[in-house]
Amino acid sequence: MAPAISLDNLTLTYGKHPAVHHLRGVFQPGSMTAVVGPNGAGKSTLLKAIAGVLPPAQGRVSGIDVRAARRLAYLPQQAEIDRSFPISVADTVAAGAWQQIGAFRGVGSELRRQIDDALHSVGLDGFQRRAVGSLSAGQFQRVLFARLLLQSASVILLDEPFTAIDARTTSDLIALVKQWNGESRTVIAVLHDFEQVAAFFPQTLLLARELIAWGPTGDVLTAENLRVMRRMSEQWDEDAAICMRGA
Known part of the structure; x- marks a missing residue:
């Protein structure tokens, strides 16, 4: 069972600007x-x-030991990933198993089978030797999935996983996300x-630097909550100091 993740008075800054209060x-x-x-x-x-990746300015995140890498998988936005490095699709996928195989062990027959199975699951049979730099945005996102x-992690973090990819790829990857949730x-x-x-x-979780609402989606995405979101975003002060209320 995946752990519960608690946010306790979590305040974050990014580039010396307030980000989450x-x-x-x-x-x-689950x-x-x-x-x-x-x-x-x-x-x-x-x-x-x-x-x-980012330490809190105040408060804490608890319930997940980020040092236990196999428990957490984090997929950043595609724009943050360098695709210019000459690496194959198979080697990119194999990186998901580095905790199991170590940095210097070769890819054995069992891991090769796992790579083939993973690529089959995302619809990329036969792509093992392709360079990641030659892939479309949708194909590359399938490789990352x-x-x-x-990784077989119990906690999976996805940052804009369906942005700038085609509808078919989005549908296939959403099916994988639902499968993970079912597990x-x-x-x-x-x-x-x-x-x-x-x-x-x-x-x-509806966020505008401060929490607006968190719960069942139908209760959160209401017209009133979205009005509050827009109003709060219009009032942001990029030069504001981090407040210390709730410390």
Whole structure:
């Protein structure tokens, strides 16, 4: 069973600017949650904090030991991933198993089978020797999901996983996300498409640097909550200091 992840008075900064203020709540074990809000709302910053990439300015994230790498898988936005390095699809997917094989062990027959199975699951049979730099955005995202399959993590963090990819790829990858959720893994995804959220994600966290609502998606994505979101985003002060209320 995936662990519960608790946010206790979590305050985050990014580039010395306020990003998330005094966020409290719990991602329940095995939940499937969309994190939504306007641009600059702190959504990606929140995922980085849960993944242990960004230390809190105040408060804490508890319930997941980020040092136990096999328990957590984090997929950043495609724009943050360098595709210019000459590496094959198979080697990229194999990186998902580095905790199992170590940095210097070769790819044995069992791992090769796992790579083939993962690529089959994402619809990329026969792509093992292709260079990742030659792939379309949708194909590359399928490769990254195949790598996640090899990690077998109990907590999966996805930052805008369906942005700038075709509808068929989106549908196939959403099916994988639903499969993970069916296996009682905790899935947290930053998304922009509210129709997609309403259709597939039972839980939603609506964020505009501060928490607006968190709970069942139908209760969160109300007209009133979205009005509050827009009003709060219009009032942002990029030069504001981090407040210390709730410390």
